[in-house]
Amino acid sequence: SSKLIYNIQKRISDDKIDNLDYFTTVARTALAGVDDDPAFQHLEFLIRDWEHYEDGEDLGKCEAMINEHLKDHLDPARQNHEERRLVVQRMKNLFTEVRAFGLPHPGRKIPQKSWDGSMINEHL
Numbered sequence: 001s002s003k004l005i006y007n008i009q010k011r012i013s014d015d016k017i018d019n020l021d022y023f024t025t026v027a028r029t030a031l032a033g034v035d036d037d038p039a040f041q042h043l044e045f046l047i048r049d050w051e052h053y054e055d056g057e058d059l060g061k062c063e064a065m066i067n068e069h070l071k072d073h074l075d076p077a078r079q080n081h082e083e084r085r086l087v088v089q090r091m092k093n094l095f096t097e098v099r100a101f102g103l104p105h106p107g108r109k110i111p112q113k114s115w116d117g118s119m120i121n122e123h124l
Helices: 014-030 059-074 082-094
Strands: 003-009 040-050 095-104
Touching: 003 014, 014 040, 014 059, 014 082, 040 059, 040 082, 059 082, 059 095, 082 095
Parallel strands: 003 040, 040 095
Antiparallel strands: none
């Protein structure tokens, strides 16, 4: 059993998919001759600093938003170019399950040098 967590910032993008495709292709080549199809079991995109959640949205809405974002990048039918469709299909064939989880952006004040770590009365 394997679980790959791909830790990325802000959003899934084509260059992130291309990087993952490159490394999984290398790993698949190294496994040549081993009868493991698909080569990997689980891929989880961990998206840090996701800025698109709205205040007050429940977990279900947040999960639906991340899942839609994932489909935008990993659904072959949503790809405009044949080369992109091939890359996406290769990713889908390598993993038995692909999911995404978005960690919300902590707020604009937290990354500032002047932030003292206090959360009391902060409007982040």
